[in-house]
Amino acid sequence: MWAWSSSSWQQGALAAAACLFLLMAAARLMEALWWRPRRLERHFARYGVRGPGYRFFFGSSIELIRLMVDASSRPARPEAPHDALPRVLAFYHHWRKLYGPKFLIWFGTTPRLTISEPDLIREVLLSRAEHFERYVAPPLIRQFEGMGLTNLHGDEWARRRKLLTPAFHTENLKLLVPFVGDTVQRMLEERVLSVGGGEVEVDVAEWYPRLPQQVITLATFGRNYDEGSVVFRLQDEHASHATAAHSKVFIPGYRFIPTQRNRCVWRLDREIKRTLAKFVAGLQSRHGRRRDEGRSDDNGMMRDLMSFMAPAMTSDEIIEECKNLFFAGKETLTNLLTWATVALAMHPEWQDRARREVVSVCGRRGLPAKDHLPKLKTLGMIVNETLRLYPPAVAVIRKAKRDVEVGGCVVPKGTEVLVPIMAVHHDRDVWGSDATEFNQDRFADAGAAERRHQMAFLPFGGGARVCIGQNLAIMEAKVALAVVLQRCEFRLSPAYVHAPQVLMILNPQHGAPLIFRPL
Numbered sequence: 001m002w003a004w005s006s007s008s009w010q011q012g013a014l015a016a017a018a019c020l021f022l023l024m025a026a027a028r029l030m031e032a033l034w035w036r037p038r039r040l041e042r043h044f045a046r047y048g049v050r051g052p053g054y055r056f057f058f059g060s061s062i063e064l065i066r067l068m069v070d071a072s073s074r075p076a077r078p079e080a081p082h083d084a085l086p087r088v089l090a091f092y093h094h095w096r097k098l099y100g101p102k103f104l105i106w107f108g109t110t111p112r113l114t115i116s117e118p119d120l121i122r123e124v125l126l127s128r129a130e131h132f133e134r135y136v137a138p139p140l141i142r143q144f145e146g147m148g149l150t151n152l153h154g155d156e157w158a159r160r161r162k163l164l165t166p167a168f169h170t171e172n173l174k175l176l177v178p179f180v181g182d183t184v185q186r187m188l189e190e191r192v193l194s195v196g197g198g199e200v201e202v203d204v205a206e207w208y209p210r211l212p213q214q215v216i217t218l219a220t221f222g223r224n225y226d227e228g229s230v231v232f233r234l235q236d237e238h239a240s241h242a243t244a245a246h247s248k249v250f251i252p253g254y255r256f257i258p259t260q261r262n263r264c265v266w267r268l269d270r271e272i273k274r275t276l277a278k279f280v281a282g283l284q285s286r287h288g289r290r291r292d293e294g295r296s297d298d299n300g301m302m303r304d305l306m307s308f309m310a311p312a313m314t315s316d317e318i319i320e321e322c323k324n325l326f327f328a329g330k331e332t333l334t335n336l337l338t339w340a341t342v343a344l345a346m347h348p349e350w351q352d353r354a355r356r357e358v359v360s361v362c363g364r365r366g367l368p369a370k371d372h373l374p375k376l377k378t379l380g381m382i383v384n385e386t387l388r389l390y391p392p393a394v395a396v397i398r399k400a401k402r403d404v405e406v407g408g409c410v411v412p413k414g415t416e417v418l419v420p421i422m423a424v425h426h427d428r429d430v431w432g433s434d435a436t437e438f439n440q441d442r443f444a445d446a447g448a449a450e451r452r453h454q455m456a457f458l459p460f461g462g463g464a465r466v467c468i469g470q471n472l473a474i475m476e477a478k479v480a481l482a483v484v485l486q487r488c489e490f491r492l493s494p495a496y497v498h499a500p501q502v503l504m505i506l507n508p509q510h511g512a513p514l515i516f517r518p519l
């Protein structure tokens with residue numbers, strides 16, 4: 001009898017504990033999925049910050065995707081092609097009209113405060129930057145981006161940034177100038193100049209990637225840059241699978257399920273690491289031998305990144321950093337070159353002006369030299385105006401590490417802050433009534449952007465985490481465009497459709513076919 005009642009008591013206690021556990025789990029779930037988002041909404045509303053409203057589990061994501069897909073189904077308006085913001089950041093354009101320049105959206109259950117006023121941006125990126133950390137990309141994206149500078153935080157980021165910064169100093173990079181010029185010349189010879197003087201159609205969005213690919217590989221490893229192309233090919237494949245898989249982010253743990261796509265992502269990751277590991281091991285022993293023999297790490301052209309990394313980082317760290325630099329430096333530069341060439345094809349008068357400058361500085365056929373670069377002023381203005389209207393990175397995101405006040409509004413810990421760079425660049429209040437027109441002359445005098453506002457022009461971000469590769473990007477862009485302008489005239493192909501679209505960065509949705517005529 002006692003035994004029976006003792007076991008039934010135990011069963012009752014177990015059932016009660018299970019109920020309590022379930023209730024607590026349900027309460028935690030409700031807190032995460034409903035009560036907390038609603039509390040945060042009320043919090044922001046007290047400061048006058050509103051937005052599209054939180055929807056259970058999905059936040060504003062469904063509405064956001066609908067707005068973006070809808071916008072990308074139509075080309076840009078032909079009468080105002082550079083007014084691309086409504087198409088590229090359709091959700092921003094739509095909700096800003098409804099809620100003003102500061103509004104709240106929800107990425108799933110994560111609140112994202114969207115700010116586009118330069119004064120507030122300055123607070124987030126500069127004056128209160130210590131209260132924010134860089135956005136942490138989801139694991140699938142981090143895996144192909146690599147755990148390098150862009151994805152590190154705190155002391156490890158600071159150590160790595162200090163270590164790599166000297167490699168990107170202008171003096172070190174100037175030694176790459178002849179290589180960039182020579183590479184573009186070879187690319188033109190293969191694709192355009194060898195066609196026998198006739199016109200040829202080239203999709204520049206597909207043609208340009210080879211340049212940053214070769215340049216980053218050389219800047220990273222010194223010689224042997226051909227091997228780098230293997231990594232880029234694998235990384236491209238990895239990126240397309242990972243971004244497609246990332247769209248299933250709402251299924252928790254999806255990345256661990258051995259679907260066909262996930263298995264492919266895992267295989268590619270292993271292959272990239274294996275290829276880089278082989279490469280890095282060879283280079284590490286070369287650098288080690290040089291050190292033992294008391295020889296400098298100078299490879300005769302420039303100090304490559306390996307010579308900065310080899311003495312201070314483990315092989316795994318170097319592999320992750322290489323993945324990161326390959327990722328950060330390729331698509332961005334390809335985009336800049338693509339949009340600059342498209343803009344010059346749309347505006348033949350500026351193309352002529354830029355060409356006249358290149359010929360007068362570098363001659364009809366001479367490759368640009370490092371001393372020519374400061375003299376290519378018009379080209380520099382064109383590059384800046386392209387970065388203003390078509391910034392490859394259309395936004396940056398920060399996350400509040402603790403409760404912090406921005407523009408008089410308390411931003412609770414864990415809130416993400418979205419800075420839509422492209423919106424600032426297209427803002428008439430910042431850039432004047434012709435903000436959405438291509439007018440390189442607005443950059444005629446150095447410091448013109450700064451005078452508008454310290455945060456008016458942010459193609460490379462701002463504050464401590466500003467792009468480490470910006471000098472390299474500007475140098476590459478100026479040299480590449482100079483060589484193209486010297487040797488060819490170009491115009492839009494009849495097949496070209498102006499349709500900028502953001503897929504991680506700003507891409508031409510239907511490619512960028514241009515007609516080249518050798519000069």
Ligand code: HEM
Nearest residue numbers: 149150328329332333336393396460461465467468469473
């Ligand atoms: C037109 C070309 C480029 C553009 C528009 C661009 C844009 C940016 C932006 C906006 C950021 C800041 C991100 C943030 O604050 O969250 C950034 C960071 C970074 N960029 Fe670039 N980038 C370009 C070229 C390059 C190149 C050529 C490299 C190197 C090969 C590079 C390497 C990096 C790295 C490593 C970071 C992270 C810096 C850190 O967090 O300390 N970028 N870039």
